[in-house]
Amino acid sequence: MKNPFEKMPTVLTADELIDKAFRRAERAASAYNPPGGKVAKARQREELRVRTVSNVVRDNLRKILDRTPGVSTLPKFYQELVDTLVDRDQFHKSLARVNWAVKTIRNLEQRHVEKIRFERDPKEIAKLRRAFYGRVADILHEIDDDLRYLNQARNVLKELPVVDLELPTVVIAGHPNVGKSTLLRALTNARPEVASYPFTTKGINVGQFEEHYLKYQVIDTPGLLDRPLSERNEVEKQAILALKHLGDVIVYIFDPSEYCGFPIEEQMHLFEEILREFGEFPFIVAINKVDIADEEKVKAVEEFVRSTGLEPVKISALTGEGLEELKKRVIEIVEPKARELAKKIMEKELSKFRGEL
Template sequence: MIFENLPTTPTSEELIDKAFSRAARAGRAKGGVEAQQSMLQTAANITSDNLANVVTAWPDFEYEGEVHPFYYELADAILAGEGEANADGVDDLRQSLSEVMWASRKAREIHGEYQSKLRKTDVDTARKHRKQAFARLADIVEQVEEDLLAINEARNALRDLPEIDPEEPTIVVAGYPNVGKSSFVNGVTNARGETASYPFTTTGIGVGHLERDHVRYQLVDTPGLLDRPAEERNEIESQAASAVEHVADCVLVLVDPSEACGYPLADQLELRDAIEARFEDAPVLTICNKADRSRAVEADRYMSVETGEGVEEVLEAAVAAIDYEPELPSR
């Protein structure tokens, strides 16, 4: 997953302490003006390199293809929800990353400016210039203190997202709560070991896999996103639901005509219609679950997860609807 291996971002205090303690050790290995030069170079290099590493650890949100639209929209939704009121999600993160890169370049400039002053001077003057440079380096790092904190908060919010491969053929399972979505996904895949929570859902997102004709298919159960009408979702949930559109190759909308789920069939079908309208680029199949109790609905397929009746036929219908043809390696 694109955000999984992001390193912890140092605080400004941690970075300053690291740079100056390493510089002190470098200075002890030499004497006179050379010691001051070595201290300055070490402190500036550590400051600049560590700040640059904070930025380069992140994918480039501006470069097309570096971040899939699914993960871009998901990150934007999560970061807007994690931030303060009127937070701009990815735009705020990009601004913080830009500020930190500015600080990295500024540290290089300070090094160049003061290193030239240390070349032809006495030890006392060299020490004075080195201390001035250290003060400016510390000031630069402190100026981006809030940005470093914001970047680390973003890292913490994004690194544990469930892994969904945007390039893998994907079946999205939707419908009201208690219609059997999770039981279906868990029953046909290994999703029990692949469930994790998004910051804006109350239950885990189920992600499982199955193989058909040597092709791996991804099944995604999205409670909190596609299990109620759009008007009942908040802005963040709506944007996260929008992100799912970028990965869905087929949508299975499960309905429970027995209404044992607790929702009237009319409401379930209204949600189905809204999902059909939203997922214009993916086939949407209506699946009657709990068919052992009732079949009183017009559906593309009928099944009972509880008894196993029709489950395989539903999977075959989804695979056929996707009609995925893997790319063969060129000779």
């Protein structure tokens, strides 16, 4: 899936748009030499000005409406993230007001063109055109706050992460420096891509791997699932919880070597919190850095994990030890979804093929 707001255009301010439209109209009028007498010429020139201003403004505004997806039509994952970044109510209101401006300007254009066509005095004709310009400027100034809001919204919404929402997804969690990105790199062959994500400075890392012709996605979440949720504010929490619509299994990493800088007690505490928050998820616990960790500490973590009803896997993301076993456990959980997806894609291809026959 692409960023749903990728096509949203830059939104000009009222003054920028007025300037653009008026200049375009002047250019068109000066290049236009209609046939006929003085009155006919004036009528046609002014009509061209009115029509050009109306077209430029409406095209610009309509482009915003056409290229902005309805938030409620988006997948839940994106809806949650949109809500952390913009006020959905305000966003919709601003779009509605832009729509109102398009319609109103269209009506004004019709009315002024009609009057211009019946007017005989060139001075009055010019006056009608000026009156139209004035009304357009007023309308655009009236929605100026909306235009500015939409442009700001566009700038943040364009930064939404690009992830594949259909692929079975493994979310890696654990304190900073426990080895999350090392594990991601070890599990996925391609170089992971960094996607920006609200409220993380580093962005999330997204990688993919294939097993038996089925594709999986792995996401490392620096800055997200690496600190107690109780320390987060509401919007941050929401950005984290959006992961629920994306992930299918959580791989939680412990670092019993404590080189990450967090004592195992603290890691246990965070694990309990994440387990509680993501209770409905299948969890796999990996005890990492077994190549350097103290055996006693490894044992302590193992016992703790077993006490929560889970069986940990001992790994070293660096040396590769235990990774086969970890991968096996992951695939056991997400393979049905991968098969389902492969079947769907196959059926789509088949029906396309049949259509061609």
